Amino acid sequence: MDLRYSKSDEEFRVELRGWLEQEVPKHGVSPDQNDWEGRVEYDTSWQRKLFDAGFAGINWPKEFGGREASVSEQLVYYEEYARARAPYVGVNFVGLLHGGPTLMVEGSDEQRAAHIPKIIRGEEVWCQGFSEPTAGSDLAALKTRAERDGDDYVVNGHKIWTSYAQVSQFCELLVRTDPDAKKHGGISWLVMPMDLPGIEIRPLPTLQGDSDFSEVFLEDVRVPIANRVGKENDGWRVTNVTLRFERGTAFASEMYRLQERLAQLKQVAKSITRWDASAWEDKALRREVGHFQAELDSLWSMVKLSVAQSGETGVPGLGASAVKLYYTELTQKVLEVYMRVIGRAALARVTIDDLPNEEVLDKALNSLSLSIAAGSSQIQRNIISERILGFPKDR
Amino acid sequence: MDLRYSKSDEEFRVELRGWLEQEVPKHGVSPDQNDWEGRVEYDTSWQRKLFDAGFAGINWPKEFGGREASVSEQLVYYEEYARARAPYVGVNFVGLLHGGPTLMVEGSDEQRAAHIPKIIRGEEVWCQGFSEPTAGSDLAALKTRAERDGDDYVVNGHKIWTSYAQVSQFCELLVRTDPDAKKHGGISWLVMPMDLPGIEIRPLPTLQGDSDFSEVFLEDVRVPIANRVGKENDGWRVTNVTLRFERGTAFASEMYRLQERLAQLKQVAKSITRWDASAWEDKALRREVGHFQAELDSLWSMVKLSVAQSGETGVPGLGASAVKLYYTELTQKVLEVYMRVIGRAALARVTIDDLPNEEVLDKALNSLSLSIAAGSSQIQRNIISERILGFPKDR
């Protein structure tokens, strides 16, 4: 139980901070949400810069081009990354946080060689083909069929919530290869090239008005059998490896950045006049904000504990569900209060009069997804109560 | 949608207020929780005074000795009763709010004649023999057996949460008369005299340290068949009539009295010095208290709506579950804040230095039972979601 960073950790911090201070401003502002070409360029070129500087794949093994940083270096990385307001992982999310790690653990040598080096260099964008209209929380109910025909699987189905589908080269795709097996038993995990015939992409605008998500319709798409990762019908196990990453430290920098957002809220409150005093003079607001600070510090300590626990195996533990629930509720509460501080000016989703409306409202709207995506809060509570507390499954 | 009291309502208010102003102080302070003799005398003699003055059984029909007051007069009654801090119904609770009303609707002429006049005069104390150690939220799972033997039922079983068992003359008792029938089908509702042989009462101290509840052990207790209310095996329906009263306006005066408690909290906060100012100077506290006032006013408006809706049938509607949930949460929140206002002085359960510790702590501890008794909050949410919103029953 030692929170001291070692001398080498601190040296790493100095090195990383120096690099970020120099590179982040140079990389400029992220393009408009609907400028897909710009976004891909912005996100992937940043990934390439990280790679060239030796900061890509911070927790990836060296053999895959990663930094293989120690647990404490990873924490330094998340902290400094957040502090520098460095670019969000963006279109590289699925490759770096799902596809790549899954291939490392479950892929063949050929599959690893074909994708991992490109993913970590930002040369390959991946998307996720897991959920379906009737398989959301109940992911294992997925219906997309893959039937063997020669060296291919012929895939038919309908995926949804596919982020960055329109700019991806590959899709981590879950398909049903044995329709007669029990629900969890007949699923396989495929790498689907997105340029195959029969793939149709329809954007599904979010309540923020962006088109980050798509529906993906698959009609007789021929995916080579060689693109299967893991054994046939063993895809559910492979998937569970993947999913845990989402509940682990995928959002660590975002969690740390909440600290900054709270500090910004305080500054904004000080700058706003209400009833002839600053909004920060309102003691009720201060008490809420102080309470949030306690929770934010605890959240970051939870991450430290979670990272340390997953350090040995590299796979986040079940406690990751607790981190996700805590982060979700806290983010929603902080942003709700932030909206209240901005008050009537929050009727505008663009920044006016030096108020950070655009950012705050985007985050407030986005925060609604946190309790839904990557396992809803209800699913997380089921995971905790069943797998940690030992209660029976729902019947 | 008219909240105006009529001229006759206001006349009733003047009459009642005058009487309460005169009688409540004369009736003195309620005895110690463990002075059972004193409590019975205090509660029943007060009931007799109410009866003699024409204020007993406010919503009971005139034929049963009640006042048969209009809906609006009932509200006047609850308000004035709370304002005057008139004695809590106490040991008369079960008779006045369960037994009596059930006999009115379901009892035979003989049964009504035998009990109702005594109940309303405070001459008969009733207790409730519904719950069992393994039949709590799942009341219909009760196991206490009643077997016919001549003119009697021979009753064997174990009841729990029986309030005032040690001072009651009669018990409204649920028994299983057909062990082979489906769960809800084999239950009967009996009036059991508490002086029969075979009844053993063991007090079950609450977390407040009082012994208001008991366990009641029944061994070969012979209850005359004539004491059954309603048909044999039809007791579950009879019971449901009874239970609704608990969720209806049984606590109306208590709800109104919360207003007074909040006003008292404000006075106490003004009297306490913290950091060289009164605790009421704390704006965060004021905002919470103001928010509570909004909720308390809404609660009382909910009661007005609920009473009006139940006025036609006399039986509270399903919305009573919403009133109970709202009241429960609000009471617990208000008392939690009240404890915080008292601060370290709350380490004492007796009144010191003019602080109302004894009352506040008793109420705070007692408030823990509100979300458990008379249908836990979980059960109330099931009732609302199934019977009002139309969702399926748990499976």
Place this chain on the structure above:
Amino acid sequence: MDFRLSEDQEALKQGIRSFCEGRISIDQLRELESKPGAFDRALWGEIAEMGIFGLRLPEDRGGVELNVADAVLVFEELGRAIAPGPLIWTHLAAGLVEGADLGDTVVGGLDMTGPSTELIMLEHLESIDTLLLLKPDGIERIDPKAIDATPVEIPLDPFTPVHHAKSLPAGERIADAETAKEWRLVGTALASAQLLGIAESTLEAATDYAKKREQFGRIIGSFQAIKHILADCFVRQEAARAAAYAAGATLDYPEVGNVERAVSAAKVVAGDAAMKNARASIQVHGGMGYTWEVPAHYFLKRVWVLENVFGTIDEHSDQLAELVGATA
């Protein structure tokens, strides 16, 4: 005293609901979304014909001669449907601003009795004919075209376009402090009614969805996790209903209680209910709730707008703290 709705009130409510279902359905709102200012004068005229603006005017002045309590029921229905436009202001202005009751003059407004801020946010500026300023000492009228305001490119609520301005030109005083005070109270009650309506329709939408949507081989509404979220929504809805109706009934007959307290309580409780139910509705809709296609988000966005008119939950709570212990 009978807090239930009268038969006439039930009929009034039903009439407005039918109108909203026929003319302000979600599909019709979607069409409106693409129109300039998200405003439709023809629809506004139909709303006027329903008597919504002239509701409380005497019959001899062309009104329906109803009470605030009735207006609360009407605005509850308008809230359910998230009917757009400066409805409350035009309703308040009926009888004072010519043509408001008939829908010929679209009246917008700004409540300036609350805490001062440097930034002035004006709703529906491009669609209104008259802007009224509600100030502690009276009501002033301004020509909207005379205001130097910048349109906001992306409003939070797609149906509530806003402009922002640094200052406003001098207005013409058209009513006194007493009227301003009354307007503020009635406006607060009507905003609360709209919030109540949103608390209802968000619960209703989530309930309908939870009865249809299947996961794990059963409808999600068969899981306690969902059932209990929605049961809590119902409790909040009923508390909001009681509070909003009480505010209306107390405004009509101030002898039944403390008007300020009843109105503030309504804004607090209905505001909380709408905010929490709108969020719960999105949550129960799951991923679909996060899309633009499913209308759940429109409701939450409207709640944020209504939270910021006629005093926030915090402001009303602060006022209520002063009234604790006063006679109800």
Place this chain on the structure above:
Amino acid sequence: MDFRLSEDQEALKQGIRSFCEGRISIDQLRELESKPGAFDRALWGEIAEMGIFGLRLPEDRGGVELNVADAVLVFEELGRAIAPGPLIWTHLAAGLVEGADLGDTVVGGLDMTGPSTELIMLEHLESIDTLLLLKPDGIERIDPKAIDATPVEIPLDPFTPVHHAKSLPAGERIADAETAKEWRLVGTALASAQLLGIAESTLEAATDYAKKREQFGRIIGSFQAIKHILADCFVRQEAARAAAYAAGATLDYPEVGNVERAVSAAKVVAGDAAMKNARASIQVHGGMGYTWEVPAHYFLKRVWVLENVFGTIDEHSDQLAELVGATA
């Protein structure tokens, strides 16, 4: 940096847990309840023998020479067991007050750095040999027998008897402001650790009960309503754990963060967790949770006591508000 417990720390924790299970079980607490002052000097001696008071003293002074982080683990276990007596004060006093470390001198205390109140509440007065006053400018010692205090007939927590007094006699200064400041921080961290322990044991008791108790033909722990209540308890427990451990680790090595912020965060988050989990535990226990017989209530009562030592949640939140934006 490795935030996990070391093997030594795991062993320390396990040792204290075994001791508590053997000597401070619920049944043993029940016996204690009837004793005067709910205090047992023999037990106190055994606690001392476990090294709990001398934990942070150097070995050459008979101590165990461990850190605050280790003490946090020890007090977490004491909290789990709701071990009674002035544990924190005697632990703090070890090394300063003779005999404290060995359990020969029972040391009580009063934190006077918080908001002033007219009423002085003194815990365990009849059982202690020395009373220490923690003031902003130093620590003072008083002879408990010299205090004119009135015993409280019914304390809130049966294991925390209290006296109240209007004033205290002059004390003898035994440590300076620096020490007082450190005591306040360490004391807050240890109280947070106890609250963490209560957040754990209340969850554990409720979980055990929910696995045994059947209603509707199944264990109540198979209902989502219960499962999700307890999942939320688990989340709060883990947040409290992270916060309390971080407070200990930061006190040991202040270079890793802001000590004041870490300690206040621990008190706030562990305090909330304990309060909510203790309430949830009573709720899950149903009617039995409302009895004296089932120990759930002891835990909630202790939470109320601990909320009122070394600063309340509100006080620490207010302090944290000042630190928002400061370097962590």
